Amino acid sequence: MALITVVGSINMDLVVRAPRFAHPGETITGESFLTVPGGKGANQAVAAQRLGGTVAMIGGVGEDAFGASMAQGLADEGIDVRHVDVRGGRASGVALITVNADGENTIIVVPGANGALTTDDVTLARDVVLSTDVLLLQLEIPMAVVQAAAAIAHDAGRTVILNAAPAAILPDSLLPLVDYLIVNETELFTVAGPAARDQQAAITGLHDRGASAIVVTLGGAGARLVPRDQAPTLVHAYTVDVVDTTAAGDAFVGAFAVALSEGLPPMEALRRGNAAGALTVTRAGAQPSLPTRDEVDAWLSAHQ
Secondary structure (H helix, E strand, O other), X not given: OEEXXXXXXXEEXXXXXXXXXXXXXXXXXXXXXXXXXXXXXXXXXXXXXXXXXXXXXXXXEEOOHHHHHHHHHHHHOOOEEEEEEEEOOOOOEEEEEEEOOOOOEEEEEEOHHHHHOXXXXXXXXHXXXXXXXXXXXXXXXXXXXXXXXXXXXXXXXXXXXXXXXXXXXXXXXXXXXXXXXXXXXXXXXXXXXXXXXXXXXXXXXXXXXXXXXXEEEOHHHOEEEEOOOOOOEEEOOOOOOOXXXXXXXXXXXXXXXXXXXXXXXXXXXXXXXXXXXXXXXXXXXXXXXXXXXXXXXXXXXXXX
């Protein structure tokens, strides 16, 4: 049984669909509005749970209706929420999302209770981190919390995956704690820093600073795995009609984590990640769009 612990954000997504993105200073008419549970941490937790993992979530929600709804939603998925803490006097995190007619999105995140997580929260949940096969992290919570969780898992020999999104320059002390650093093409250059001239220079610089294997997601082109001191490999994506790209990356990461926790080789983990991402973009919303294990298995069987 795949045991996965997610330390990360829990947000309510406020989603507007519009024919196009508004220009600065411009008002346009949207087509629909939805409130949908999201947050990179929660999305990846739900993705991993639906894909066959046994998942525990460590995070925070506000003392508000959004917080109660999101915590209950995670529990309803079967996720262990004993360490989802209610932050008194704080609002839950929210993400303001606009989706255009092509399914592309723009996102503004207000951290809320996610920003109140501390290293003490990780210490209190230490036993959960130590019991896991894979620790899954993102950057919608304070960097100190990410580093503390990674250190506990790394020192215990657990697999650590960091999806460095939203992108930020990573401390040199964090990179050696991470087994798989997952970024998209834009995030790669941000985490690598201003000295990176091209993609290869960015990857080489991260390896030199201690990063182990780097996974670069390439949207419709697939995903590239670049281990340190080994040749890179590209796994191609699947062609689909895009409805909404929200949470596609989270689906990829969740599937990748589950596959690794089950002992599958990294290339198979990439293939399952691509399939989960492809299914996700054919549906609207964040967590509602995330596929099940049966759906991914059926997709892979049909696309051998």
